[in-house]
Amino acid sequence: MDLRSAQTPNDFVHEDISEYVAQLQLHMALQARNLVPTLTKAVDSREQLLQQTQATLEKLASRQAV
Structure with a gap:
C-alpha cells in the first residue's frame, strides 16, 4: 500500500x-x-556614526574648564 x-x-x-x-x-x-542595506553600507554608516560621536566628544572635552 x-x-x-x-x-x-x-x-x-x-x-x-x-x-x-x-x-x-x-x-x-x-x-x-x-x-536591507548591504553589509558595506551598514559598516560605512556605523563608521560615520562613530566618527561623528568621537568628534562631538572631543569638542565637549575641549570646551570643559580645566
Whole structure:
C-alpha cells in the first residue's frame, strides 16, 4: 500500500498549505534581502556614526574648564 494513497483529503490540504507557507517564507526572505542595506553600507554608516560621536566628544572635552 502506497503511503500517499492512504492519506485523507485533510492531509493533502495540510501538505498544500505547508508547501505554500514554505514558498511564501522563502519569497519573503528574498524580498527582505532586497530591503536591507548591504553589509558595506551598514559598516560605512556605523563608521560615520562613530566618527561623528568621537568628534562631538572631543569638542565637549575641549570646551570643559580645566
